[in-house]
Amino acid sequence: MISFQSIKDKIISLFKDTDAIMRGKAVETIEYEARELDNIFGILVLGAFIGIPSPPIQITMELLPLMEKELHIMLDKVLTAHDPLGDLFSVLGID
Amino acid sequence: MNPELMFFIGKGGVGKSTSSALTSVYFSQTARKTLLVSMDPAHNQRDIFERNFSEKPQNVSDMLTVKEVDTDFWIEKYLKETQRQIKSTYRYESAFNLQNHFNVLQFSPGLEEYALLLAFEDIINTFKNHDVIIFDMAPTALSLRFFYLPFITLIWLEELLKLREAIYAKKEIISKIKIGKIEFEQDKIKEKLKNLIDNYESLRKCFLSDATRINMVMNNDPLSFSETFRIREKLTAIGIKIEKVVINKLKSGENVESVVKEFKGQKIIKFPLSSKSIIGLSMIKTYIENNRNVFDDWLGSQQETAGE
Numbered sequence: 001m002i003s004f005q006s007i008k009d010k011i012i013s014l015f016k017d018t019d020a021i022m023r024g025k026a027v028e029t030i031e032y033e034a035r036e037l038d039n040i041f042g043i044l045v046l047g048a049f050i051g052i053p054s055p056p057i058q059i060t061m062e063l064l065p066l067m068e069k070e071l072h073i074m075l076d077k078v079l080t081a082h083d084p085l086g087d088l089f090s091v092l093g094i095d
Numbered sequence: 096m097n098p099e100l101m102f103f104i105g106k107g108g109v110g111k112s113t114s115s116a117l118t119s120v121y122f123s124q125t126a127r128k129t130l131l132v133s134m135d136p137a138h139n140q141r142d143i144f145e146r147n148f149s150e151k152p153q154n155v156s157d158m159l160t161v162k163e164v165d166t167d168f169w170i171e172k173y174l175k176e177t178q179r180q181i182k183s184t185y186r187y188e189s190a191f192n193l194q195n196h197f198n199v200l201q202f203s204p205g206l207e208e209y210a211l212l213l214a215f216e217d218i219i220n221t222f223k224n225h226d227v228i229i230f231d232m233a234p235t236a237l238s239l240r241f242f243y244l245p246f247i248t249l250i251w252l253e254e255l256l257k258l259r260e261a262i263y264a265k266k267e268i269i270s271k272i273k274i275g276k277i278e279f280e281q282d283k284i285k286e287k288l289k290n291l292i293d294n295y296e297s298l299r300k301c302f303l304s305d306a307t308r309i310n311m312v313m314n315n316d317p318l319s320f321s322e323t324f325r326i327r328e329k330l331t332a333i334g335i336k337i338e339k340v341v342i343n344k345l346k347s348g349e350n351v352e353s354v355v356k357e358f359k360g361q362k363i364i365k366f367p368l369s370s371k372s373i374i375g376l377s378m379i380k381t382y383i384e385n386n387r388n389v390f391d392d393w394l395g396s397q398q399e400t401a402g403e
Contacts, residue, residue, distance in 0.1 A: 065185070
């Protein structure tokens with residue numbers, strides 16, 4: 001005989017999982033936007049390292065010590081010739 | 096009291112260095128504690144005073160000190176400081192091979208005028224007790240980039256700050272939805288951007304203040320005239336006022352009406368052509384003696400403007 005408690009636990013865990021999935025889906029697009037804006041910020045400031053005209057060089061120099069993660073991502077993207085459309089399509093759920 | 100900041104700018108070869116040397120000696124003779132700074136990479140003051148100058152200030156007389164700005168020194172100092180900061184904040188610094196990037200960066204466009212700006216900041220902070228600081232500027236292109244730098248940098252900084260705030264607004268939403276509250280690290284980059292904005296704002300204010308006096312040096316010929324006209328246009332576009340136009344190497348009887356007419360709003364100073372080269376302190380003093388009325392007139396108009 002399945003106890004009431006175990007059914008209750010199963011329903012609560014189902015709700016928790018659904019809640020997490022729903023929250024995840026709700027923020028997917030915003031997360032993508034935030035990530036892309038971060039990338040744009042990185043490109044604007046650190047463009048000198050990937051051949052793009054950049055701001056007055058001292059802005060790059062002043063912010064460089066605080067942008068390790070962004071620099072790493074940018075140099076990585078240049079090396080691996082990342083597929084930006086593929087990335088966008090997967091976020092929007094287009095197969 | 097903060098010192099007066101006098102800039103001599105103009106086309107190469109018109110006599111900026113000689114004019115600034117003459118003016119600095121004259122001011123020192125009127126009991127004003129004067130600092131003459133060579134911001135021109137050509138460093139002609141060495142030839143004029145017949146002495147080797149350097150970053151270390153040297154007394155030429157009781158009231159006159161001369162200093163040269165070495166842009167290579169400032170660029171190196173700045174890049175070293177940035178590398179030091181990176182070493183202390185990066186976790187995987189060695190993975191980036193940044194040394195190679197830095198070796199190339201020292202030749203980046205923009206770094207030379209930034210070095211001049213760093214030297215300028217250092218000078219106005221160090222020599223606060225002087226009455227007047229005279230800057231013998233680099234030829235036109237570099238000088239204009241020097242004056243424009245705070246204005247352009249502020250435009251970039253303000254846009255970057257807006258972008259940063261937009262990013263963090265989105266991250267706030269994400270955080271609120273995902274974990275029910277706003278929780279993330281304080282944005283160090285935003286703080287840095289704000290500090291940079293404050294710094295450049297104060298430089299901008301300095302260039303626009305009454306303490307900053309721009310003297311455009313020219314000769315009485317068409318090329319020099321056109322360039323002086325263009326310099327005025329460029330500086331007025333960012334709100335920097337021109338105080339005086341110095342017509343140098345003027346032969347007696349030469350007609351300067353067109354200059355006077357074009358530069359109606361500015362005080363015109365005429366330095367006559369010297370029959371001998373103005374080399375060495377005694378020649379400088381002789382020239383001042385022979386043309387005392389021109390210099391006294393200069394000081395008189397200076398005091399008038401100061402009184403306004």
